[in-house]
Amino acid sequence: MKYDDIIIGGGLSGLLCAISLAEKGRKCLIISQGQSTLNFSSGSLEFINTREGESFEQAVAQLPAGHPYQKIGADRLTALRASVAQLLGRAGIDTVGDKERNHWRITPFGALKQTWLSLEEMTHFQKEELPRRVLVVDITGFLDFNATFIASSLGKMGIKADTCEVYVQETERLRENDSEFRSANIAHVLDGYAIDRLACAINEKAADADLILLPAVFGIEKDEPARRILRMLKKPAAFIPTMSPSVPGIRLQRLLKQRFIALGGLFINADTVFSADVADGRIASVHTLNHGTTRFEADNFIFACGSFFSNGLKATKDKIYEPILGLDVDFEGSHGDWFNPDVYAEQPYMSFGVHTDNKLRVSLAGKTLENAYAVGQLLSGASPIKSGCTGGVSAISGVYAAEIILNQQ
Ligand SMILES: Cc1cc2nc3c(=O)[nH]c(=O)nc-3n(C[C@H](O)[C@H](O)[C@H](O)COP(=O)(O)OP(=O)(O)OC[C@H]3O[C@@H](n4cnc5c(N)ncnc54)[C@H](O)[C@@H]3O)c2cc1C
The missing domain is CATH 3.50.50.60 (FAD/NAD(P)-binding domain)
Structure with missing residues (x-):
């Protein structure tokens, strides 16, 4: 050949x-x-x-x-x-991403990290543009994303960070086995109306936030699920990578x-x-x-x-x-x-x-x-x-x- x-x-x-x-x-x-x-x-x-x-x-x-x-x-x-x-x-x-300079993203530990090119929906700021008040969203039972830890790290940088937990009915069957409750499997069930319901639940809790921060568990095949929840949310929002596996990476x-x-x-x-x-x-x-x-x-x-x-x-x-x-x-x-x-x-x-x-x-x-x-x-x-x-x-x-x-x- x-x-x-x-x-x-x-x-x-x-x-x-x-x-x-x-x-x-x-x-x-x-x-x-x-x-x-x-x-x-x-x-x-x-x-x-x-x-x-x-x-x-x-x-x-x-x-x-x-x-x-x-x-x-x-x-x-x-x-x-x-x-x-x-x-x-x-x-x-x-x-x-700027051709000439880095921007900053938020890591799964809530730290700021320099980077060159980010998927559009991930967090990306210049230092002077850091949000003042954020809401970090946790999914009930998901262990590979720790909203409290992230909020605490952001708090040390002077960002007022609240957390909220949302329950996603569609992930229920994944809970039967802890090892199944992983980012890639969650992404497979988060689509369509599941996303819309999730967005409604978050909107109720996000009144005070300048920016909503979500775990990156949306859109494993294409970016439409990620775009859909961003459209449905009433405040600006962006994704933080979870612990591995990485949905945006996949x-x-x-x-x-x-x-x-x-x-x-x-x-x-x-x-x-x-x-x-x-x-x-x-x-x-x-x-x-x-x-x-x-x-x-x-x-x-x-x-x-x-x-x-x-x-x-x-x-x-x-x-x-x-x-x-x-x-x-x-x-x-x-x-x-x-x-x-x-x-x-x-x-x-x-x-x-x-x-x-x-x-x-x-x-x-x-x-x-x-x-x-x-x-x-x-x-x-x-x-x-x-x-x-x-x-x-x-x-x-x-x-x-x-x-x-x-x-x-
Ligand atoms: C856990 C982890 C997280 C990372 N996160 C980031 C990040 O967030 N941002 C960033 O910029 N970089 C990150 N990196 C660095 C990452 O290595 C690079 O970004 C880049 O993806 C590496 O690509 P690569 O093609 O050089 O190698 P790899 O991704 O290692 O791909 C090599 C491929 O070659 C295949 N291969 C090896 N030997 C053979 C063989 N004999 N025959 C056939 N196939 C073979 C392997 O199976 C593999 O699929 C991360 C690295 C790791 C390990």
């Missing part, structure tokens, strides 16, 4: 790369092993943390030379940020996958690429666990396999390795040096990843593979938690690798 491009991994980086290529008419295949981290993410993408008054460019300039943003080049990043937002829009995902994943398939892409789910054939400095084909002796051939291969969390990287006591081909990996020191015992400190292992050149091409035993690229959390050089560049690196590198491939045609 011969494709123009084969993308290994169907998370944010793989999907954005594949969509960019498929939009230009290329025949693309995604092979993806399991759930991507989008399913746990907040519905907001982080580009980089900035200090007060600092621009994205100034923050990027301070990153180490091996960071993916440095490889891509500061001059490309502004355009790539715009491309990501437009690409999401074409997939039916409306976002808010929706993001589904809409991107749908967009890719609508463009003619083929998505093979629940299969694992386990080896590749290399000849003359190029990958010729890959093999998967479920397809026996089938050789999946392509002109280009994009490794979008994520980091340790998604099995894109693996560790033994004495090395970090990339499991498909043993691609060159950047890591330093021995096992004891990989972790900082202070869990809140920067963790060295987070910057380990597959080595690439500035075109994001990977290498094997020091030799660049001309038609193979790495994107996303698999890349070395980023320290995502410290720099706040998690989703940004994935989204931007995915679109950038597609650009490199397209420019070669």
Whole structure:
């Protein structure tokens, strides 16, 4: 089976790369092993943390030379940020976010966190626009969203935060088993009149609020249920992500996958690429666990396999390795040096990843593979938690690798 491009991994980086290529008419295949981290993410993408008054460019300039943003080049990043937002829009995902500066969102713990791009319905403010009085809405029995805790955190920032609890009849059957009472299952039953009744109950309690804050449990397939409750509420309202799984994250994943398939892409789910054939400095084909002796051939291969969390990287006591081909990996020191015992400190292992050149091409035993690229959390050089560049690196590198491939045609 011969494709123009084969993308290994169907998370944010793989999907954005594949969509960019498929939009230009290329025949693309995604092979993806399991759930991507989008399913746990907040519905907001982080580009980089900035200090007060600092621009994205100034923050990027301070990153180490091996960071993916440095490889891509500061001059490309502004355009790539715009491309990501437009690409999401074409997939039916409306976002808010300034190209030049962060906004703030509220986390499941009620903290404020800087972020670059948020789904339109999630909380998003500039610091000077913080609400003065909010109502945080809890759903009776739902343990993955703690309105009291969130209100207490917001109170410490000078926001007057009240809470209210609403009972949702439609969730009754989920209560039979505590493990069923999770955000994704709630989202499946919250539709139509259930939403309208919920909105009426909230409206009765929200007279004093400037802003209503809701758990993000609306709209797992499409955003209409989220839009519906926002329309029905008599006060401005926005969503806060719950603990995992994340309904907005799952929706993001589904809409991107749908967009890719609508463009003619083929998505093979629940299969694992386990080896590749290399000849003359190029990958010729890959093999998967479920397809026996089938050789999946392509002109280009994009490794979008994520980091340790998604099995894109693996560790033994004495090395970090990339499991498909043993691609060159950047890591330093021995096992004891990989972790900082202070869990809140920067963790060295987070910057380990597959080595690439500035075109994001990977290498094997020091030799660049001309038609193979790495994107996303698999890349070395980023320290995502410290720099706040998690989703940004994935989204931007995915679109950038597609650009490199397209420019070669
Ligand atoms: C719990 C959690 C929450 C997060 N929340 C946020 C957030 O709110 N905002 C943000 O910006 N970032 C967040 N991140 C960071 C997140 O990693 C990035 O935003 C981004 O989604 C990562 O995308 P990716 O494509 O690089 O990797 P992944 O999402 O890890 O996707 C990699 C995919 O490759 C597949 N794969 C791996 N090996 C193979 C193989 N051999 N064959 C086939 N398929 C394979 C995996 O199954 C997976 O589906 C979060 C991360 C985690 C872990």
